[in-house]
Amino acid sequence: MMPETSPRPRRVRPLVGVGVLTAAAFALLSWARSAPDARAQGETPLARAEPPARSGGELRWKRPSLQAWRPVFPARNYHGPDAPPAGWTHLARSEGFLIAVYDTAEKPRSTVANIRRGDVVPARRANTERTCYDNGQTGSWWEVPDGFICSTSGFTISEKLAPLDPPQRRPAVNMPLPFRYARITTKGAPRWPSKPSAAQLDDCQGLNPGDASPAGVIECMWDDFFVALDHRDTVGDVEVFRTIYGEWVRADHAKILDTPPLIGERVDRANPLPIAFVHGADEVDLFCPRGEDMAEPCGVAERYARFSPRGFVALDGRSFVRGPDDALVPSENVRVVRARGRPPGVQPGEQWVHIDLEHQAFVAYEGDEPVYASLISSGKPGHDTPTGLYRVQRKYLSKIMRGHDPVEGIYHVEEVPWTAYYYGSYAVHGAYWHNTFGAVRSHGCTNIAPADARWLYYWGEPTLKPQFHAQVKEQALALYFTRDE
Secondary structure, three states: OOOOOOOOOOOOOOOOOOOOOOOEEOOEOOOOOOOOOOOOOOOOOOEEOOOOOEEOOEEEEOOOOOOOEOOOOOOOOOOOOOOOOOOOOEEEEEOOOOEEEEOOOOOOOOEEEEEOOOOEEEEEEOOOOOEEEEOOEEEEEEEEOOEEEEOOOOEEEEOOOOOOOOOOOOOOOOOOOOOEEEEEOOOOEEEEOOOOOHHHOOOOOOOOOOOOOOOOOOEEEOOEEEEEEEEEEEEOOEEEEEEOOOOEEEHHHEEEOOOOOOOOEEOEOOEOOOEEEEOOOOEEEEEEEOOOOOEEEEEEEEOOOEEOOOEEEEEOOEEEEEOHHHOEEEHHHEEEEOOOOOOOOOOOOOEEEEEEOOOOEEEEEEOOEEEEEEEEEOEOOOOOOOOEEEEOOEEEEEEEEEEEEOOOEEEEEEEEEEEEEEEOOEEEEEOOOOOOOOOOOEOOOEEEOHHHHHHHHHHOOOOOOOOOOEEEOOOOOEEEEEOOO
């Protein structure tokens, strides 16, 4: 949208940071509403975008597209063995979500990883006389690759396994999002533990927040609920979704979400920092010089378009960032991402990430060299993201997150992708439920666009082993949070 009136031009102050436009256009595989394809995809080289061209006399700056994407770090989708391989006697299948794998069968022991429902790993009796106790039962210890499990923790252990019922959808590890997701749009929508009958379809109708849920309903969902989808079915003429957790919701109570379109920027000496990202609106007005000290509207920049900033301009009390073609972008719609020196505690050559809470951006480094940059959404006022140097402690390919906001009520977010915890409940993770990167939003975690979060997940330590859905490493990738002006 163009402003109703153009600002009165003024003379500009001297420019700083003169550069040239460089915008990396990642190719992105269309994902939209189709079911995830877990097959590995090949890697596609970066394609440099041409400088923005005028269309019909107006500039239009486009963001890199999600079309034809390929992962920079292709991951091997895990498929467990159908029979015990050489050296193993049995197969162990997880029947629950995030079942613990330990570093030893002896004491003391620590959790080193989690196995996901449906995942099958080779197993053999552990060489120990110790028993284990879980879920109210005494069990035995079994060795699996890279750890030990307790037989009563939620595993089926056999020489040959019957098919899992119901089947479990595998995460699509080579996609920006590992699952399809939906937001619950009907207040008080019921969620069932099994496929509902026709008589149950309106179980929460007529209830108010705070009322007890009807028998056979997990809960009536009144606040912010997001579900990860596995399967579509019908009850009579009503469509229903089965979630990844084997629960059920009505399809007309949910809206399937599109993948947020932000893709970060590969950074090197040919494409250096600083880089400016456009944010804050789907389209932002551009202004172009007319004469010695005049400017007028001359086009638009799409959300997440990027350019090399060439300086700052003051016009009639407003601040602008100058880009290619001398076009000016309002400063409130620009996040300029700059390089920063390696902090104490990070070794030369080590991977680390600077997360700039003031400018809502991150830069990944290999030693002193920046390699990737993009936008974030950190904690909103009252839920501030902590500053300082931290280390990733544990990583989850995806994880359910649930909490309570004193204003917004309960939030329930399933299968939050590419999650790395670094301090208590604080994490850096992908966010599929919004498209406002570059502005604060979260309850304290650092939200990153899915394509960027996946890049970071597979780039940094710990490297997740394919048989695990989560892994613990107390001193892994360094994360440096600052709030400098």
